[in-house]
Amino acid sequence: MQSSSERIARIASHLHPPSSQMEETSLLGRSGCRAKGGTPGFKVAILGAAGGIGQPLAMLMKMNPLVSVLHLYDVVNTPGVTADLSHMNTGAVVRGFLGQAQLDNALTGIDLVIIPAGVPRKPGMTRDDLFNINAGIVRTLCEGVTRCCPNAIVNLISNPVNSTVPIAAEVFKKAGTYNPRRLLGVTTLDVARANTFVAEVLGLDPRNVNIPVVGGHAGVTILPLLSQATPPSSFTPEEVAYLTERIQNGGTEVVEAKAGTGSATLSMAYAAAQFADACLRGLRGDAGIVECSYVASQVTELPFFASSVRLGRGGVEEFLPLGPLNEFERAGLEKAKKELTESIHKGVSFIKS
Numbered sequence: 001m002q003s004s005s006e007r008i009a010r011i012a013s014h015l016h017p018p019s020s021q022m023e024e025t026s027l028l029g030r031s032g033c034r035a036k037g038g039t040p041g042f043k044v045a046i047l048g049a050a051g052g053i054g055q056p057l058a059m060l061m062k063m064n065p066l067v068s069v070l071h072l073y074d075v076v077n078t079p080g081v082t083a084d085l086s087h088m089n090t091g092a093v094v095r096g097f098l099g100q101a102q103l104d105n106a107l108t109g110i111d112l113v114i115i116p117a118g119v120p121r122k123p124g125m126t127r128d129d130l131f132n133i134n135a136g137i138v139r140t141l142c143e144g145v146t147r148c149c150p151n152a153i154v155n156l157i158s159n160p161v162n163s164t165v166p167i168a169a170e171v172f173k174k175a176g177t178y179n180p181r182r183l184l185g186v187t188t189l190d191v192a193r194a195n196t197f198v199a200e201v202l203g204l205d206p207r208n209v210n211i212p213v214v215g216g217h218a219g220v221t222i223l224p225l226l227s228q229a230t231p232p233s234s235f236t237p238e239e240v241a242y243l244t245e246r247i248q249n250g251g252t253e254v255v256e257a258k259a260g261t262g263s264a265t266l267s268m269a270y271a272a273a274q275f276a277d278a279c280l281r282g283l284r285g286d287a288g289i290v291e292c293s294y295v296a297s298q299v300t301e302l303p304f305f306a307s308s309v310r311l312g313r314g315g316v317e318e319f320l321p322l323g324p325l326n327e328f329e330r331a332g333l334e335k336a337k338k339e340l341t342e343s344i345h346k347g348v349s350f351i352k353s
């Protein structure tokens with residue numbers, strides 16, 4: 001039985017670890033009894049957790065009742081972000097990990113890894129302009145996944161998603177741990193934008209609108225299927241042109257408005273949290289979870305393609321058919337496939353060559 005002063009000393013030593021022991025900032029509740037996780041649930045890691053997306057995403061995951069343990073990894077600032085979030089009185093226990101030497105600790109035992117690490121665009125750049133920096137970051141982080149949690153579901157956010165997902169797949173293949181059903185590129189923000197912009201045009205509540213967005217996550221590869229809108233709706237040719245262009249350029253709209261300080265972070269964190277929640281509900285065994293995602297696919301002849309998938313205990317459990325496309329969408333699909341082919345090839349070659 002510990003004395004009161006011993007209990008307080010134990011808590012204080014966790015709250016203010018000597019800097020030489022910063023390898024894991026495991027913050028305890030006031031009782032000092034929560035180091036192993038207080039609620040049943042899943043263990044989630046965010047890699048790039050101190051960034052523009054990472055921080056609000058970490059907060060939303062800390063609020064998710066399905067999460068029991070939340071690991072926050074970055075190359076900067078995780079002790080502060082971890083200390084801050086750990087004061088929220090929600091169930092998930094938060095632990096911070098700083099720098100490459102702590103990557104493996106951050107990933108050990110994790111069920112769901114969410115990766116928003118990497119540089120964002122500035123005005124005038126395409127997502128592909130981020131390839132040279134982000135490809136290496138994604139490779140390093142995915143190598144950590146192969147070592148420490150090869151069965152985890154991976155949600156990949158870092159751009160260019162059309163290439164980073166193929167990069168991750170090649171890293172996993174090389175290590176012999178690849179399970180295509182567990183690697184998912186996050187395209188939920190495209191769906192969120194489509195639902196929002198279509199709801200504005202139709203005068204509806206965006207929560208009641210659903211637009212499948214297929215293809216990929218860059219420019220013309222973002223293909224909203226307005227003909228498959230829920231609720232069923234018809235659009236004039238002008239509305240189709242306006243909506244398609246706005247959905248495809250939603251990211252650029254934010255990059256330009258932020259004028260050099262970054263790209264979408266808050267809407268992305270919201271979208272990523274929704275998608276992660278869907279993955280966790282799938283892992284729990286909930287039925288009927290359908291989301292759009294950029295995944296290894298047989299829906300078209302391309303090896304990777306974003307479309308509606310059903311999520312379950314194994315990750316992607318079913319590919320839903322593309323459904324009937326109108327002439328405008330068929331033309332859009334051909335353009336999307338041409339660009340996707342190049343982006344996929346670029347990602348695969350980065351690891352193979």
Ligand SMILES: NC(=O)c1ccc[n+]([C@@H]2O[C@H](COP(=O)([O-])OP(=O)(O)OC[C@H]3O[C@@H](n4cnc5c(N)ncnc54)[C@H](O)[C@@H]3O)[C@@H](O)[C@H]2O)c1
Pocket residue numbers: 047048049050051052053054073074075076116117118119120121130134137140141156157158159160161186187188189190217262263264265268
């Ligand atoms: N998929 C999508 O829909 C979508 C939407 C928005 C942004 N993004 C992309 O997400 C990425 C992050 O955007 P952001 O606005 O959060 O950028 P940011 O610069 O604000 O944050 C990125 C974070 O990654 C960290 N980081 C860098 N290298 C790392 C490494 N090797 N290991 C761990 N962490 C590392 C940085 O320290 C930083 O904290 C960008 O590539 C951006 O283009 C994707």
Ligand SMILES: O=C(O)C[C@H](O)C(=O)O
Pocket residue numbers: 120121127159189217250251252254255263264
């Ligand atoms: O546009 C970007 O560069 C970030 C992201 O891909 C987005 O769609 O907002």
